[in-house]
Amino acid sequence: MKYKSQLFQALCSLSVVCLILLVASPPALFLFFTNSPVPVAGSPLYLETSSPGSDVAYTLPDIVADACYINENPEFMPVSGKPVYDVFTVEERQSSGLGLEVPAVSPYRAEKVVYLTFDDGPAPETTPVVLDILGRYGIKATFFVVGNQAEKHPAIVRRIYQEGHALGNHSYNHVYRDLYQSANTYIAQLHHTDEIVRSIIGARPRISRAPGGSAGSFTKEYWDILSTQGYVEIGWNISAGDASNAKAGRIVDNIVAQMKNENLWSHAIVLLHDGRGHHETVKALPEIITFYQDRQFEFRVVSFETPAPW
Ligand SMILES: [Zn+2]
Numbered sequence: 001m002k003y004k005s006q007l008f009q010a011l012c013s014l015s016v017v018c019l020i021l022l023v024a025s026p027p028a029l030f031l032f033f034t035n036s037p038v039p040v041a042g043s044p045l046y047l048e049t050s051s052p053g054s055d056v057a058y059t060l061p062d063i064v065a066d067a068c069y070i071n072e073n074p075e076f077m078p079v080s081g082k083p084v085y086d087v088f089t090v091e092e093r094q095s096s097g098l099g100l101e102v103p104a105v106s107p108y109r110a111e112k113v114v115y116l117t118f119d120d121g122p123a124p125e126t127t128p129v130v131l132d133i134l135g136r137y138g139i140k141a142t143f144f145v146v147g148n149q150a151e152k153h154p155a156i157v158r159r160i161y162q163e164g165h166a167l168g169n170h171s172y173n174h175v176y177r178d179l180y181q182s183a184n185t186y187i188a189q190l191h192h193t194d195e196i197v198r199s200i201i202g203a204r205p206r207i208s209r210a211p212g213g214s215a216g217s218f219t220k221e222y223w224d225i226l227s228t229q230g231y232v233e234i235g236w237n238i239s240a241g242d243a244s245n246a247k248a249g250r251i252v253d254n255i256v257a258q259m260k261n262e263n264l265w266s267h268a269i270v271l272l273h274d275g276r277g278h279h280e281t282v283k284a285l286p287e288i289i290t291f292y293q294d295r296q297f298e299f300r301v302v303s304f305e306t307p308a309p310w
Contacts, residue, residue, distance in 0.1 A: 103304060119170055121145055246280060
């Protein structure tokens with residue numbers, strides 16, 4: 001009996017210690033769920049550039065969202081279904097000898113999967129409403145943000161991130177004649193947007209989407225540079241047709257018509273826009289979501305597991 005009561009007391013003490021640890025240090029909980037070496041929380045972000053391969057310290061992203069963070073661990077593997085971010089920029093990885101390769105992840109396959117993707121934001125009049133709607137339906141989506149909009153509206157970028165949606169890179173200024181001068185000008189815009197996003201959330205996306213799509217703009221040189229720098233280019237296979245002046249009803253019809261192609265049901269990647277002026281997309285969104293929910297589709301965020309659209 002005495003032994004039992006001592007055991008009970010010991011267990012109680014242990015629980016209290018665990019509770020104090022969790023309350024005092026939420027990042028400790030986060031670290032528990034990652035297989036990464038322990039980052040030096042609270043220290044400034046720096047790199048040991050003089051000795052490649054040495055230990056590298058970094059801060060945790062400022063708000064720890066339910067996401068995966070690629071760090072200096074070469075064994076890093078993302079957790080299925082979560083947004084993926086990198087705590088280092090391309091330059092930091094290159095100068096410190098850290099790898100830029102994308103972890104070898106198998107494409108996610110299931111019968112009915114949809115990825116809602118929103119381009120050209122964030123915009124104060126549309127993106128927060130989109131987030132409200134997604135929240136109301138309890139689903140996650142992916143936002144390919146333009147750097148010069150992200151720097152104007154950091155609070156919206158933070159909100160996208162905090163609410164567990166994925167952030168992707170959609171260039172800095174979206175101006176084709178600047179962007180597509182060469183592979184180098186294109187990649188420079190991705191780097192610029194990386195820095196902006198990281199300054200807001202403490203980490204950067206590894207997924208990107210070419211404004212206007214890669215077809216017709218990318219040469220082999222673009223694909224090569226993206227691959228050596230570890231960006232994953234994400235296209236689409238369902239277009240909402242909302243870049244023009246289409247009304248909400250038409251936007252829904254466009255999607256429904258393209259979904260007749262059952263080959264796309266395992267990975268329907270839907271292109272939508274939350275940039276300035278896209279009020280019709282916002283109006284159409286509840287019906288688009290309902291269309292997929294009624295058919296038991298699983299909503300996922302874009303990650304390394306997302307299959308190629310075609
Ligand atoms: Zn765009």
